[in-house]
Structures are given as C-alpha cells and as structure tokens.
Amino acid sequence: MSNKVNPYGSAPTHHMLSVLVQNRPGVLARVASLFARRGYNIFSLAVAPTEQDDFSRITIVVDVESAPLEQIVKQLFKLIEVVRISELSPSQAVERELMVATVRASAKERGDVVELTNVFEGKILSVGADAVIVSLDGSPEKLDDFAELLRQYGIIESQRTGRVALPKLDRVVKTSTSKGKAS
Amino acid sequence: MTSNRKSNNHKEGEKITGAQALIRGLEMENVEVMFGLPGGCILPAYDPLIESSIRHILVRHEQGAGHMAEGYAHVTGRPGVAMVTSGPAATNMVTPLCDAYMDSIPMVAITGQVGTSAIGTDAFQECDTVGITRSITKHNDLVMSAEDLPMAIRQAFHIATTGRPGPVLIDVPKDVLQNTMSWNWPSQDEVEDSLPGYKPNTKGHARMIKEAAHLILRAEKPILYVGGGVLKARAASALRELAEMLQIPVVTTLMARGAFPDNHPLCLGMPGMHGTATAITAMQKSDLLIALGARFDDRVTGRVNSFAPEAKIIHVDIDPAEQGKVRKPDVPIVGDCRLVIEAMIEALRDLLQGGEKQADLTTWRSRVSGWREQFPLAYEPSEPGEALKPQFCLEKLRDAAPEGTILVSGVGQHQMWSSQYWNFNEPYTWVNSGGLGTMGFSIPAAIGAKVGRPDKTVWAIDGDGCFQMTAQELVTASLERIPIKVGILNNSYLGMVRQWQEMFYEERYSEVYLSPDLPDFVKWAEAMGCVGIRVDDPSEVESAIDRANSINDRPVVVDFRVDAREKVFPMVAAGQSNDDVLLPPMQSSRREFLR
Numbered sequence: 001m002s003n004k005v006n007p008y009g010s011a012p013t014h015h016m017l018s019v020l021v022q023n024r025p026g027v028l029a030r031v032a033s034l035f036a037r038r039g040y041n042i043f044s045l046a047v048a049p050t051e052q053d054d055f056s057r058i059t060i061v062v063d064v065e066s067a068p069l070e071q072i073v074k075q076l077f078k079l080i081e082v083v084r085i086s087e088l089s090p091s092q093a094v095e096r097e098l099m100v101a102t103v104r105a106s107a108k109e110r111g112d113v114v115e116l117t118n119v120f121e122g123k124i125l126s127v128g129a130d131a132v133i134v135s136l137d138g139s140p141e142k143l144d145d146f147a148e149l150l151r152q153y154g155i156i157e158s159q160r161t162g163r164v165a166l167p168k169l170d171r172v173v174k175t176s177t178s179k180g181k182a183s
Numbered sequence: 184m185t186s187n188r189k190s191n192n193h194k195e196g197e198k199i200t201g202a203q204a205l206i207r208g209l210e211m212e213n214v215e216v217m218f219g220l221p222g223g224c225i226l227p228a229y230d231p232l233i234e235s236s237i238r239h240i241l242v243r244h245e246q247g248a249g250h251m252a253e254g255y256a257h258v259t260g261r262p263g264v265a266m267v268t269s270g271p272a273a274t275n276m277v278t279p280l281c282d283a284y285m286d287s288i289p290m291v292a293i294t295g296q297v298g299t300s301a302i303g304t305d306a307f308q309e310c311d312t313v314g315i316t317r318s319i320t321k322h323n324d325l326v327m328s329a330e331d332l333p334m335a336i337r338q339a340f341h342i343a344t345t346g347r348p349g350p351v352l353i354d355v356p357k358d359v360l361q362n363t364m365s366w367n368w369p370s371q372d373e374v375e376d377s378l379p380g381y382k383p384n385t386k387g388h389a390r391m392i393k394e395a396a397h398l399i400l401r402a403e404k405p406i407l408y409v410g411g412g413v414l415k416a417r418a419a420s421a422l423r424e425l426a427e428m429l430q431i432p433v434v435t436t437l438m439a440r441g442a443f444p445d446n447h448p449l450c451l452g453m454p455g456m457h458g459t460a461t462a463i464t465a466m467q468k469s470d471l472l473i474a475l476g477a478r479f480d481d482r483v484t485g486r487v488n489s490f491a492p493e494a495k496i497i498h499v500d501i502d503p504a505e506q507g508k509v510r511k512p513d514v515p516i517v518g519d520c521r522l523v524i525e526a527m528i529e530a531l532r533d534l535l536q537g538g539e540k541q542a543d544l545t546t547w548r549s550r551v552s553g554w555r556e557q558f559p560l561a562y563e564p565s566e567p568g569e570a571l572k573p574q575f576c577l578e579k580l581r582d583a584a585p586e587g588t589i590l591v592s593g594v595g596q597h598q599m600w601s602s603q604y605w606n607f608n609e610p611y612t613w614v615n616s617g618g619l620g621t622m623g624f625s626i627p628a629a630i631g632a633k634v635g636r637p638d639k640t641v642w643a644i645d646g647d648g649c650f651q652m653t654a655q656e657l658v659t660a661s662l663e664r665i666p667i668k669v670g671i672l673n674n675s676y677l678g679m680v681r682q683w684q685e686m687f688y689e690e691r692y693s694e695v696y697l698s699p700d701l702p703d704f705v706k707w708a709e710a711m712g713c714v715g716i717r718v719d720d721p722s723e724v725e726s727a728i729d730r731a732n733s734i735n736d737r738p739v740v741v742d743f744r745v746d747a748r749e750k751v752f753p754m755v756a757a758g759q760s761n762d763d764v765l766l767p768p769m770q771s772s773r774r775e776f777l778r
Contacts, residue, residue: 022380025325030317037318074504080322080342083380
C-alpha cells in the first residue's frame with residue numbers, strides 16, 4: 001500500500017456501484033469471485049438485506065484503473081442473481097460510512113480526544129485507562145479527516161464499514177405520472 | 184417451451200422421493216439421453232433411472248460424460264445432460280464445464296453431494312462443487328431441499344438454453360435425493376418470475392439495425408465475420424440470404440465452420456492464427472467488419488491494435504459483455520443473430536427500395552478473388568516412398584465422406600488441418616473445442632455427436648497425444664454400439680508444441696516426443712472392441728478409409744502414421760500482427776500480392 005494521505009476519499013479512479021441481488025446463498029461469493037477472476041479491484045464493499053426480504057443491496061466501490069467500468073458492469077450483470085446495477089456518482093448520491101477506532105489517550109490527552117470527537121459529532125463508545133473507542137458516521141471524506149486528526153494521538157486499531165449509498169431524491173415535483181420502462 | 188409438450192400426468196402433490204423428482208424432471212424437460220457414471224452420493228438418483236424413458240450411457244471417466252454431452256449439444260442444438268457423483272467425479276467434470284462455458288454449449292450437469300448435515304465437514308468424497316465451478320458455469324445451484332428440485336431443474340434448462348447458451352450445474356446432496364417431497368412442476372411464468380435478474384435481450388435495437396444497414400450499403404470493402412453465435416442462433420440460412428443479397432464475402436471462424444458453405448463462391452474460409460491467407464488479409468484490408476456472434480478472440484485478431492485498422496465494426500452479439508470487450512464497435516447490436524440478421528435484411532430492403540444504392544464492390548471482390556487464386560491452402564505432397572502427409576489423409580477422408588458427415592476433432596495440428604482441409608457445406612457438421620482448447624475432446628465428443636445424430640457418419644480426427652487422454656471411452660462406444668470412426672494423425676509428437684519449438688525455440692525440442700509404436704494403437708483399438716487399421720504408406724490411405732466407412736457395427740480406429748515434420752500454415756505467430764502472416768514455404772515468394 002502506498003501511504004496515501006487520503007486513502008478513503010474519492011480517488012478519481014473510484015466508482016460506486018449499487019447492485020441489487022437476489023438474496024440467495026452464495027451470491028456475495030459470486031460477485032467477489034467475478035471480480036477476482038476478471039482482475040477487477042474492489043475498494044470497499046458493503047452488503048445487507050433491503051426493504052424487501054428477497055433482495056440484498058451490495059454497494060461496491062471499484063477501482064476502475066484495472067478495467068473499464070462498462071466492462072465490469074456488464075460482466076456483473078451476467079450473474080443470474082444480479083437484478084439491477086446503478087452507478088452512483090458522488091454528486092448525485094448520499095453516501096455514508098461508519099468508523100470505530102481505538103485511540104491512545106492518556107488521562108491528560110483524553111479531554112482533547114473527546115473534544116475533537118465532539119467537534120466531528122462523533123461518539124465515545126468506551127473509555128479505558130489509556131485509550132478510548134470513538135465512533136463516527138458520515139461521508140467518507142469526513143471520516144478521512146477525523147482519522148487524520150486522531151493519528152497524532154495514535155490509532156491502535158480501527159475499522160470502517162465501507163460505503164453505503166442511495167441516489168439523491170428529485171427536488172422537482174413531477175408533473176407527469178407516466179414513467180418510461182426501466183431498461 | 185418444450186416442457187409443456189409432455190402432458191403432466193403426474194399428480195400435483197404426489198409424494199415421491201427427491202431422486203424420483205429429479206429423474207421425472209429430466210423427463211419433463213424431454214431429455215432422451217444422458218451420460219454419466221454412478222457413485223456414492225448420486226446413488227439414489229440411479230435407482231428410478233431403471234424405470235425411466237431416458238437412455239443412460241455409462242462412461243469410463245466422468246470427463247467423457249461431460250464431453251459427450253457437449254458433442255450431443257453441438258450437433259442437435261439441444262442441451263446435453265451429464266450426471267455424476269460428488270468429489271472426484273465433480274472435479275472430473277470441471278474440464279467439460281469450462282469447455283462448454285468457453286464455447287457457449289448448452290449443457291446441464293448434475294452432481295451428487297454429501298448429505299446436507301455433512302456439508303463443510305470434509306466428508307468422504309466431499310468437495311465444494313458449486314465453489315469450484317462458479318466461474319466456469321453460466322449458473323450453478325446447490326439444492327438444499329427436495330421440494331426445490333423441480334424449480335432447480337426448470338431453471339437450469341431455461342438458463343442453459345436461452346440467451347448466450349452455456350453450462351449449468353445442479354449439485355444435489357444425497358439426503359435431498361432420499362427425502363420425500365410433494366411433486367410440483369413450475370410453469371414457464373413461475374420460472375421466469377423466479378429469475379428477476381435474467382432477461383436476455385433477443386431482439387436487436389431497431390435504430391441500431393437501421394444504422395448498420397446504412398453502413399453496410401456504404402461500405403466498399405465489407406466482410407461478414409461469422410462466429411459460433413450464428414450456429415447457436417440457427418441463423419445459417421438468414422446469413423446466406425444476407426451475404427447473397429449484397430454479395431459480401433464471408434469468413435467463418437473455428438467455431439462457425441459450416442455456418443456458411445465452404446463451396447460457396449463468397450466463402451473465404453477460416454480467419455485467424457491458422458486461417459487462410461485470403462480470410463486473414465481480407466479482414467485486415469476491410470473497411471467494414473460485420474461481426475455476427477463472434478467475440479474478437481485473440482486467435483482471430485492477432486495483435487489487437489493492428490487488427491483490421493481501417494475497419495468500422497458492426498457487432499451483433501446476444502451477450503452485451505462482448506460488445507467493446509476487445510474492440511469498440513461503431514454499431515453495437517445486442518440480440519439473437521437470427522432475429523437481428525432477419526431484421527437487417529428487412530432494413531436493407533427498405534433502404535434499397537427507397538432508392539439508396541449499395542457501393543460498388545467489384546474492385547473489392549476482384550482483389551479478394553486474386554488473393555484466393557494466389558494463396559490456396561498448400562502443402563508439399565510426398566513423393567512415392569516418402570512419409571505420409573496429414574493433409575493428404577484429410578483430403579482423402581473428405582473426398583470419401585458420405586454426405587452430411589460430422590467431423591469432430593481434438594486440439595492441435597490435426598484440429599487446424601481438419602478445419603482447413605475439410606469442406607464444411609452444412610451447419611452442425613463440425614465439432615471441436617475452440618475456446619478452451621481441450622486435448623482429448625474428440626473421442627467423447629464424437630460419441631455424443633453420434634448419439635445425437637445416429638443417422639450420420641461421425642469421424643473423429645485425433646492426434647496421437649489427444650487420443651491417449653480419453654481413448655478409454657471407445658470401450659463405452661463399443662459396448663453401447665455407437666459406431667464412430669477415428670482417424671489418428673499419428674506423428675508421434677505433441678505436434679503443435681513441436682511446431683512452436685521448431686519455429687520459436689530454435690528447434691530445441693523439450694518433452695514433445697511421444698512414440699510412434701507405443702502404444703500400439705491397432706492392438707489398443709482391438710482391445711476396446713474396435714476395428715484397428717494401420718496406414719503407413721500413401722498408397723494404403725484410400726482403401727483403409729473405404730474399409731472404415733463400410734464398417735457400421737462397431738467403432739473403427741485408423742492409425743495414420745504421418746510425417747512429424749509437417750507444420751500448419753498459414754500461421755500468425757502469437758502476439759503478432761495479422762499483416763505478418765507466415766505463408767507456406769512454396770508461397771512465401773508471392774508475399775507482395777497480399778497488399
């Protein structure tokens with residue numbers, strides 16, 4: 001790994017795919033093995049059931065340095081259990097991610113860490129003798145900034161969930177009720 | 184769909200075992216024959232098979248079952264079915280599944296699995312079949328309940344035979360076969376509803392088709408680049424209509440041989456690494472490639488960035504992922520080749536009737552026929568007393584073949600010579616392993632082809648290397664009375680590898696010499712219940728072939744002892760440009776005519 005200053009933010013080669021799949025055993029393995037087999041890189045991945053029990057949504061951030069996005073999408077869509085794929089551009093989507101981190105904080109520094117966490121509207125989940133566990137949810141960039149500032153105290157371990165996202169809503173009231181057929 | 188043809192006289196809700204449901208399901212899908220070998224976990228399914236209308240062909244190795252199913256599917260267009268047990272049997276099925284996936288062959292494989300409670304415990308003959316075959320099947324499914332079997336079977340046949348065809352595997356644990364279920368047979372609608380993510384697009388986009396028609400009429404140097412998808416779509420007659428309507432020359436790839444008749448004046452033969460100089464060059468110089476069910480394989484394009492540099496591309500393929508995978512098309516059309524070609528013909532007619540004129544192709548056609556005259560397939564015939572030439576054997580086999588003979592090959596030099604020297608004038612008369620390049624394919628595939636088309640003569644052309652990989656299936660052929668004919672072009676080498684070592688490794692031959700005498704192919708053939716014939720001299724070729732063609736009650740193996748030094752030409756070396764095609768030695772002085 002190169003020591004990128006901003007490892008989780010939106011690199012220009014990163015694209016976000018929201019993949020609706022049938023909720024069946026092995027479907028995640030299918031998606032993951034397709035990426036491995038075709039030499040595509042997954043940057044982050046989040047998966048969970050949707051509002052409908054039969055379907056799950058996988059949010060994948062792909063690194064398209066390895067292959068054109070169009071080819072990745074088409075190969076993904078060949079999987080029988082993949083129902084729909086939408087590419088979400090950061091400007092047209094709401095993205096969220098959660099991070100929990102154990103941060104070194106002696107009694108002397110604890111106040112600083114708590115204050116920093118409050119500035120970011122994060123939470124303190126656990127307090128130990130010389131460390132605290134903090135959590136923060138928000139946009140990936142915000143998490144990057146927070147992690148960067150925590151580093152001066154020492155991050156003992158941290159875990160991020162990977163991005164989840166949905167498309168932004170229309171702000172214009174639709175005048176017509178007729179909708180085009182989804183292709 | 185075919186499944187509704189057989190009236191369901193089985194009562195809905197009738198209590199039967201999973202095994203009975205499996206076999207009944209296969210009958211409902213109109214399976215007439217299946218290839219397989221029983222073992223521990225699949226045992227329950229072999230019991231109801233005794234009463235079934237399905238003919239089961241007992242193979243000697245599970246790989247054979249898979250390739251037989253492929254051969255059957257190749258010639259009939261119907262899905263081939265193979266059934267084997269778990270663990271090693273399933274792993275032996277891996278090669279045929281991958282082969283079928285690469286060549287888009289409709290196939291359904293059923294594998295036994297350890298009982299549901301033993302899954303994941305490293306039980307005897309357990310392996311992660313679904314995991315192992317995930318990337319080499321169109322779809323696969325581990326069925327965890329007997330109730331789910333009918334739907335799994337319906338889905339498997341539906342997926343294998345629609346869209347871009349391919350292999351589907353159903354993994355069935357032993358207790359699922361043993362458990363009782365209440366019989367149900369899902370309707371076509373229920374099957375489609377169960378697969379919300381699977382809706383292959385068969386009808387091409389009308390605007391794209393019209394755009395393609397415009398391009399075709401304007402092209403001055405068009406070529407129809409025909410791939411295996413044309414055969415899968417049963418589009419041969421539509422293709423012929425299109426080619427003849429506008430007099431556009433046609434090349435047929437290794438997977439498409441026979442899709443357009445070789446004896447047709449517009450046919451330029453096969454393109455690619457060992458294609459005809461005319462087909463290769465015509466594509467290079469073309470200003471419009473109309474790719475139909477072809478996937479711009481590296482064996483066809485040579486070095487991609489110098490492939491057909493001036494050509495615009497119309498790419499018709501049912502698989503959207505093929506569009507732009509290798510070469511960006513100017514007009515992509517996703518759809519079934521037959522439907523798209525038919526719509527294209529309509530669009531062209533409309534344009535022509537509307538007064539649009541086709542560009543004059545006279546110059547192009549005379550250039551192409553000039554190449555054809557200058558660069559026919561050629562080899563140096565042997566003088567009396569000299570070693571037998573493999574190409575000569577193929578010419579004699581071709582000339583003596585009864586009409587409609589099906590030719591099946593393994594992989595290597597003999598495969599390329601077969602494709603080059605045979606005349607494929609009918610579709611579905613050529614069966615080979617194109618994408619995966621599976622040595623040992625021909626014997627079992629030929630058996631499957633003969634089972635599918637018992638009315639036709641089936642010749643398997645094999646190499647001595649290939650033959651030794653799967654020859655044991657000739658025992659199956661003898662016992663099941665499947666009288667295929669086998670011609671071994673025995674040059675005592677792994678010939679294609681030898682050719683590369685000669686040409687690209689300074690004749691440093693490494694591990695390619697087999698032996699002309701070991702095994703004794705005639706004795707081996709006889710031991711397997713076949714007639715064995717040895718041919719050493721060119722003068723014996725015709726009589727041996729006549730004898731082989733006259734035997735129809737058992738398989739025949741003809742061991743042609745051929746010249747090991749013979750190489751396949753023309754040749755585009757791997758990674759090189761198609762402009763640098765290597766011609767046979769006697770034509771190399773004429774190179775400048777290829778401009």
